Amino acid sequence: MELKRVLGKDNRHAMEEVVRLYGPDALVVSGHKVNGKFELIVAIDIEADAALIDVPDSELTVDEPKAPAAKIASSSFKKVLHGDDAEQLVEHEPSAHDSMRAKEIVDLFREEIQVLKREIQETRKASAWHMQMANPQTLTVWQKALMDHPMPSRLRTLLIDSLADIEKTDEAEAQLHAILNEGVSAATELPEDISGTHAFFGPSGSGKTTLIGKLARMATDRINPERVAVISYADQKIGAWNQMQLMASQWGVQCYRANSPDMLKTVLREVADFECILIDTSGVDIAKHHAEVSQYAPEALIHLVVATEISRSSVERLFNEGLAWDSVNVTKLDESNDAWVLLDAVLQHNDIQLWLQSSSSQLNRPVKLLNTAKWIASIIESVTLETREPQADQNAQSEGRQENESVSTLEFLTGLRTKRSGGSDITQEPAF
Numbered sequence: 001m002e003l004k005r006v007l008g009k010d011n012r013h014a015m016e017e018v019v020r021l022y023g024p025d026a027l028v029v030s031g032h033k034v035n036g037k038f039e040l041i042v043a044i045d046i047e048a049d050a051a052l053i054d055v056p057d058s059e060l061t062v063d064e065p066k067a068p069a070a071k072i073a074s075s076s077f078k079k080v081l082h083g084d085d086a087e088q089l090v091e092h093e094p095s096a097h098d099s100m101r102a103k104e105i106v107d108l109f110r111e112e113i114q115v116l117k118r119e120i121q122e123t124r125k126a127s128a129w130h131m132q133m134a135n136p137q138t139l140t141v142w143q144k145a146l147m148d149h150p151m152p153s154r155l156r157t158l159l160i161d162s163l164a165d166i167e168k169t170d171e172a173e174a175q176l177h178a179i180l181n182e183g184v185s186a187a188t189e190l191p192e193d194i195s196g197t198h199a200f201f202g203p204s205g206s207g208k209t210t211l212i213g214k215l216a217r218m219a220t221d222r223i224n225p226e227r228v229a230v231i232s233y234a235d236q237k238i239g240a241w242n243q244m245q246l247m248a249s250q251w252g253v254q255c256y257r258a259n260s261p262d263m264l265k266t267v268l269r270e271v272a273d274f275e276c277i278l279i280d281t282s283g284v285d286i287a288k289h290h291a292e293v294s295q296y297a298p299e300a301l302i303h304l305v306v307a308t309e310i311s312r313s314s315v316e317r318l319f320n321e322g323l324a325w326d327s328v329n330v331t332k333l334d335e336s337n338d339a340w341v342l343l344d345a346v347l348q349h350n351d352i353q354l355w356l357q358s359s360s361s362q363l364n365r366p367v368k369l370l371n372t373a374k375w376i377a378s379i380i381e382s383v384t385l386e387t388r389e390p391q392a393d394q395n396a397q398s399e400g401r402q403e404n405e406s407v408s409t410l411e412f413l414t415g416l417r418t419k420r421s422g423g424s425d426i427t428q429e430p431a432f
Contacts, residue, residue, distance in 0.1 A: 001013070002043070002044055002045075003029065003041075003042070003043055004021075004022065004042045004044055005013060005039060005040075005041060005042075006018050006021065006040045006042055006237045007034070007037050007038070007039055007040075007041070008037065008038050008040070009037060009038070010038050011031065011038050011040075013038075014031070014038045014039070014040045015028075015040070018040055018042050022042060022044050022182035025189070025341070026028075026043075026044055027042065027043040027044075028040055028041070028042055028043075028044045029041040029042065029043050031425050037421075040119045040273055042173060049310055070289070071182075073083045088311070095387060096391075101291040110305065138171075140159075140163060140164075140166065140167055141169055141172075141386060142163050142169065142172040142173065142176070142383075142385070143160050143163055143383055144386055145383045145385045145386060146159050146160055146163075146383060147160065148384075149340075149382070149384070150338075150340070151340035151341070151344070152312070152340065152344040153308060153402045154344065155343070155344040155347070156338065158179075159179065162175060162176075162179055163175060164255070167383070173380065176380055177373075177377065177380065180343065180347070180376045180379075181356060181372065181373055181376055183346075183347040183350070184301070184346055184347065184354060184372050184376065185350070185352075185353050185354070185368075186342075186353060186354045186369070186370060187327055187353040187354070187355040187356070188369070189355070190369065191215060191218055191356055191366070191367050191368070191369070192218045192219075192221065192222065192366075193222070194215055194218070194219055194276060195219075195275055195276050196225070196275075196276065196277070196299070196300075196301070197277040197279070197297055197299055197300040198215075198277070198278055198279065198300060198301050198302070198303060199233075199279040199281065199293045199297065199300045199301070199302050199303065199394055200278070200279065200280060200281065200304075200305050200329075201281050201286050201290060201302065201303070201304055201305045201325075202213055202283065202290070202306055202318075203283050203286075203306070203310075203314055203318075204237065204282075204283030204284065205283070205306075205307070205416060206283070206305050206306050206307050206331060207307065207331035207332060207358060207361070208280055208281070208283075208304060208305045209240065209243055209244060209247075210331075210357070210358065210361055210363065211279055211305055211329060211331060211358055211367060212230060212247075212278045212280050213230075213251075213363050214255050214358065214363055214365070214367045215278060215367065215391075216228055216230055216247065216248070216251050216276075216278055216365055217251050217364075217366075218366055218367070219253075219276045220251050220252065220253065223275050223276055224275075225251060225252035225253045226252070226253075226254065227274050227275040227276065228251075228253040228254065228274065228275065228277075228278075229253065229254040229255070229256060229271045229274045229276070229277050229278070230244060230247070230248055230253075230254070230255050230256070230277075230279075230280065231254060231255075231256045231258060231264070231267055231268075231271075231277065231278070231279045231280065232244045232256070232257045232258070232262055232276045232280050232292065233258050233259075233279055233280065233281050233282070233289065234258070234259060234260070234281065234282045234289055235280060235282040235283075236259075236282065237282065237283070239257075241257060241379055242258075243296045244280060247363065250363070254271070254274070256270070256271070261292045262296075263294060264292065264293070264296050264297075265296045268296060268297055273405065273419065277300075278299070279293060281293070284315070286318070287321060287323060289304065290323055301326040301327070302324065302325055302326050303325065303326060303327045303355070304318060304325040304327070304329065304332060305329045306318070306328065306329070306330060306342060307330075307331050307332045307335075308330060308331070308332050308335065308336045308337065308339045308342065309332075309335075309336045309338060309339065309341075310339075310340070310341055310342050310345075311341070311344075312341055312383060315341055315342070315344075315345045316344075319345045319348070319349060319352075321384055325352055326353070327352070327354065327355035327356075328346060328353070328354050328355065329354075329355050329356040329357070329358070329367075329370075330356075330357050330358075331355070331357070331358040331359075332358070333357055333358070333359040333375075333378075334358070334359040334360060337378040337379055337381065337382055338379070339375075339431075340379060340382075343376070343379055345378055353370070354370045354372055354375075354380075355359050355368070355370060356368065356369065357370040357371070359376070
């Protein structure tokens with residue numbers, strides 16, 4: 001069977017054209033309007049090829065598929081602009097990268113649903129939940145604020161229980177600072193003294209490339225730029241390689257690209273005598289790339305880069321799947337300070353150190369050591385406390401207003417107003 005397309009100004013004219021071309025026995029598959037005309041899709045029989053009749057199947061051959069002419073012309077044009085490497089990237093790699101990225105998005109969505117289900121179950125079992133349902137009046141101002149603020153239930157229960165016997169607001173806030181700061185550790189190595197091999201991992205859009213660009217610029221203040229190298233490993237995101245090249249040319253450092261473990265091994269051998277090597281990785285398939293970098297660059301320090309607001313599913317994937325991190329670096333601090341999910345993940349892994357912070361996407365704004373006390377203070381400030389004094393004043397005004405209204409209503413209903421005149425004589429006259 002073969003499908004044919006017939007157009008007419010309406011259905012009747014299209015059917016007449018089908019009968020004229022293919023006869024009254026033509027099979028109409030579908031019909032609908034297209035650009036003001038009516039289109040019919042017709043299935044017709046293919047005429048037999050006399051040259052192929054009675055030919056054994058073993059003698060039949062299939063022609064090899066050929067690349068379209070437009071594809072070849074487009075490739076040659078890209079070759080002129082970007083060279084052979086760019087041509088191969090455009091033709092072969094984006095499809096695999098896009099499918100991998102789409103698969104990861106679906107997996108993240110599923111993980112997020114599972115995390116939310118577990119979060120609901122944990123919340124129902126938490127002692128703080130039962131305390132609120134039993135007698136919410138016994139909760140202090142900070143306990144109520146923590147109960148209403150979105151955060152992981154495990155951390156919420158821990159903090160609310162720690163404030164059980166503290167009534168004063170200032171003392172409760174100081175207790176929160178003490179508990180959270182005690183469970184967080186930070187690295188003290190200055191970013192301007194960076195040297196050796198470092199690999200940075202993290203979700204797409206977390207700011208890995210920008211962080212590496214800032215570190216490369218800071219390294220050039222102390223090291224010869226020709227002894228500093230940045231490597232883009234398995235990152236097929238559109239524009240990522242161009243961004244890396246632009247930053248490298250701006251600071252005068254060496255820039256390399258590796259799309260496979262063998263290429264990474266070759267590049268690392270090429271830059272073995274460099275003083276500072278920074279490896280940028282893809283935001284997809286992090287566990288696989290983590291294992292490959294650990295295998296071919298065992299001396300490298302492995303760093304995790306995450307934004308301030310990170311989803312629970314990302315935390316499960318990055319912190320609870322056996323991935324080892326030498327440090328955690330926080331970016332986009334200028335966009336949000338509600339980082340309870342990230343703080344809870346760090347508190348659950350005592351072996352993880354916080355290292356760098358980045359608050360801007362501008363390369364001329366250097367990274368800094370993360371001030372954990374200040375960071376935790378900004379997180380605590382995101383909790384909104386309930387004020388009680390204005391409510392009390394409002395209740396007092398409301399009570400006074402009700403009392404005044406009760407007197408005037410009584411006078412209106414009786415319709416009489418008493419008036420004392422001349423000693424004990426009392427006269428009554430209408431109030432109207």
